[in-house]
Amino acid sequence: MTENNPENGEITGLELSPRKVSYLKFLLTKDDTVRTTEISEEFDVDPSTVTKLIAELAEDGYLDHVPYRGVKLTDAGREYAEFCLKRHQVLGLMFSHYGLSPAESCDEASRIETFVSKKAVGKMCSSMGHPTISCCVKPGETRQINHDSCFHESRPNIIRKL
Amino acid sequence: MTENNPENGEITGLELSPRKVSYLKFLLTKDDTVRTTEISEEFDVDPSTVTKLIAELAEDGYLDHVPYRGVKLTDAGREYAEFCLKRHQVLGLMFSHYGLSPAESCDEASRIETFVSKKAVGKMCSSMGHPTISCCVKPGETRQINHDSCFHESRPNIIRKL
DNA sequence: CTATATTTTTGGTATAATACCAAATTTTGA
DNA sequence: TCAAAATTTGGTATTATACCAAAAATATAG
Numbered sequence: 001m002t003e004n005n006p007e008n009g010e011i012t013g014l015e016l017s018p019r020k021v022s023y024l025k026f027l028l029t030k031d032d033t034v035r036t037t038e039i040s041e042e043f044d045v046d047p048s049t050v051t052k053l054i055a056e057l058a059e060d061g062y063l064d065h066v067p068y069r070g071v072k073l074t075d076a077g078r079e080y081a082e083f084c085l086k087r088h089q090v091l092g093l094m095f096s097h098y099g100l101s102p103a104e105s106c107d108e109a110s111r112i113e114t115f116v117s118k119k120a121v122g123k124m125c126s127s128m129g130h131p132t133i134s135c136c137v138k139p140g141e142t143r144q145i146n147h148d149s150c151f152h153e154s155r156p157n158i159i160r161k162l
Numbered sequence: 163m164t165e166n167n168p169e170n171g172e173i174t175g176l177e178l179s180p181r182k183v184s185y186l187k188f189l190l191t192k193d194d195t196v197r198t199t200e201i202s203e204e205f206d207v208d209p210s211t212v213t214k215l216i217a218e219l220a221e222d223g224y225l226d227h228v229p230y231r232g233v234k235l236t237d238a239g240r241e242y243a244e245f246c247l248k249r250h251q252v253l254g255l256m257f258s259h260y261g262l263s264p265a266e267s268c269d270e271a272s273r274i275e276t277f278v279s280k281k282a283v284g285k286m287c288s289s290m291g292h293p294t295i296s297c298c299v300k301p302g303e304t305r306q307i308n309h310d311s312c313f314h315e316s317r318p319n320i321i322r323k324l
Numbered sequence: 325c326t327a328t329a330t331t332t333t334t335g336g337t338a339t340a341a342t343a344c345c346a347a348a349t350t351t352t353g354a
Numbered sequence: 355t356c357a358a359a360a361t362t363t364g365g366t367a368t369t370a371t372a373c374c375a376a377a378a379a380t381a382t383a384g
C-alpha cells in the first residue's frame with residue numbers, strides 16, 4: 001500500500017488499470033456500501049474476479065473493504081474516481097466535437113481514458129471552458145445504459161461543472 | 163493468419179497491440195529490409211522479443227519475414243502502418259490544439275493511439291480539414307528523437323497530407 | 325575455405341491485467 | 355440452527371510483453 005496509493009505525491013492519472021478505473025467510476029454512482037455481487041453483475045464477471053481487484057484497490061487506499069460485507073470509496077478514492085469521471089467526460093466531449101455520436105464518443109473515451117494524463121485532461125478542460133455537458137449523464141442520477149459505467153442519453157445531458 | 167489479417171474485411175483500427183503498432187510505424191520509416199537487431203535497438207528490448215512479435219505480425223500478413231534475414235512491410239502492412247501513423251499525428255495535433263507541447267502531445271498520442279478507432283480518426287481528420295502539420299516529422303525524413311517511433315522537432319513540421 | 329564472431333531463433337520462464345472454476349468460508353434467512 | 359446465498363481462496367488460463375540461455379544460421383577474418 002505504497003506504490004499506487006492515491007495520497008502519495010501528485011497523481012499522474014495513469015496509476016490505475018482500465019478495469020480498476022471502471023470500478024471506481026461505478027462506485028461513484030453508489031452512495032452506500034457496495035456488495036461484490038453488484039459489481040460483478042454490473043461488469044458481467046465472476047464475483048471472484050471482483051474480490052481480487054477490490055482487494056488491490058483497498059490495499060492501495062482507494063477503497064475500504066470489509067470482507068463479506070462490501071466496499072466503499074475512501075476520501076482519496078472518491079477524489080480519484082471524480083477525476084476519472086471528469087476525464088471520461090472531457091474525452092467524450094472532445095470526440096463529440098469531432099462529430100461522433102454520444103454513444104460513440106463514450107465508447108472511444110472508455111477505451112482511451114486510463115492512458116490520458118491528468119495534465120492533458122486539465123488542459124483540455126480549461127481549453128473547453130470547463131464545460132457542463134457530456135456524452136454521459138450525471139452519475140447516480142439516471143439508470144445505467146450499459147456502456148461500462150457510462151450512462152447514455154439520446155441527447156447530451158447536463159452534468160456538474162467539470 | 164485469418165483473425166487479424168489486415169485484408170480481412172474492414173479494419174477497425176483496433177486490431178493490433180501497442181507494441182505491434184510501434185513496430186509497424188518504425189518499419190514505415192525504413193525502405194529496405196529491416197534486421198531484428200535494428201528493431202530491438204530502436205525499442206531497447208531483447209532481440210528474441212522482436213523475433214516473436216514479428217513472427218505474429220508476419221503470420222497475420224502485415225510483414226514478410228525471411229528468417230535470419232529481416233522483415234519488410236507487405237502492401238497491406240504498409241497501408242495499415244500508414245493509418246497508424248496518421249492516427250498518431252491526428253491525435254497529436256488534437257492534443258496540441260488543447261495547449262500541450264509537441265512532445266507532450268506526442269506522448270499522450272502514443273499512449274492512447276492503439277485504442278482509437280479508424281472511424282474516430284476519420285472524423286477527427288475531416289473535422290480538422292485534413293491538416294498537414296503534426297507533432298512529429300515525416301517518417302524517414304529526419305533522424306529519430308526517441309519518443310517511440312515518433313520524431314520530435316522543436317517546432318511542428320510539415321508532413322504529407324493526412 | 326574454415327574457425328570464430330555475430331546475429332537470429334527457440335524454448336523456457338516471468339509479470340501484469342484480467343478472467344474462470346471449484347472448494348471453503350461467512351452471512352443470511354426460514 | 356440449518357440450508358441457501360454471498361463471498362473469498364486457491365488454482366489455472368490468456369494476452370501482451372519481456373528476459374535469459376542455448377541452439378542454429380550467417381558473416382568474417384585469416
